[in-house]
Amino acid sequence: MEPRMTHPAFVVPDAMKALQALATCASGVSKRTLDLCALRASQINGCSFCVDMHSRDAKKGGDTDERIFAVAAWRDAPFFTDAERAALALTEATTRLSDRTDPVPDEIWGEARRHYGESELAALLFGIVSINAWNRLNVATRQVAGSARG
Numbered sequence: 001m002e003p004r005m006t007h008p009a010f011v012v013p014d015a016m017k018a019l020q021a022l023a024t025c026a027s028g029v030s031k032r033t034l035d036l037c038a039l040r041a042s043q044i045n046g047c048s049f050c051v052d053m054h055s056r057d058a059k060k061g062g063d064t065d066e067r068i069f070a071v072a073a074w075r076d077a078p079f080f081t082d083a084e085r086a087a088l089a090l091t092e093a094t095t096r097l098s099d100r101t102d103p104v105p106d107e108i109w110g111e112a113r114r115h116y117g118e119s120e121l122a123a124l125l126f127g128i129v130s131i132n133a134w135n136r137l138n139v140a141t142r143q144v145a146g147s148a149r150g
Contacts (some may be wrong), residue, residue, distance in 0.1 A: 004141045010036050023130045028123030029116070032061055033084055037091040037124070038131040039071050045135035050144035054131075083115035087124055094128045 010014040026034055035058040042050035058068050070077035072086045090104070090112045097103040116124060137143075 001142065001144050003143050003147075007141060007143060008137050018135060019130070022126065022133065026123045026127030026130060029127060031089070032058070032063060034127045035061055035063065036067070036071055036074075036080075036084060037087050037127055039068070040074070040088055041089050041095045041128060041131045043072050044092065045139060046131065047135040047138045047145040048062075049138045049147070050131065050135055052145040053148060055081055063089050064068045086111040086115045090124065091128050094125070095132055 007010070009019055019088075035054050039051060039054040039058060042054055055068050062100070064079070066077075067079045070079055071088070074080050074085060081089070089108045093104045093108050112121060112124070
């Protein structure tokens with residue numbers, strides 16, 4: 001598999017800087033949680049590049065194979081905290097905006113709000129927005145999983 005083009009973040013001047021700046025807005029939430037959310041959004045969006053990257057990031061960050069392998073089935077797996085479950089639910093809802101008439105229902109929002117203060121919730125949303133932007137760029141241009149490792 002070959003990418004369709006050079007990654008757009010390297011083609012458009014200052015695009016990489018802008019994407020990286022967006023990601024820094026997620027600094028109020030644990031990296032462990034953000035890695036799980038990035039992995040889940042990437043699974044939903046079919047971004048093999050990001051699934052590979054964020055699985056490896058989670059592992060490097062000390063997460064267990066059981067948790068990494070179970071992210072797609074987080075509702076039924078015993079490995080996640082209530083706060084992580086709330087973040088994963090918010091990630092799924094925010095990633096799948098067109099799948100329901102009320103894209104982010106009050107139940108999901110309320111559960112996230114129960115575990116995260118306003119600044120943490122804002123940071124979590126920026127993390128979700130950031131990974132969705134990366135997923136869309138990578139999927140559209142068919143970036144190759146593992147290619148960032150050299």
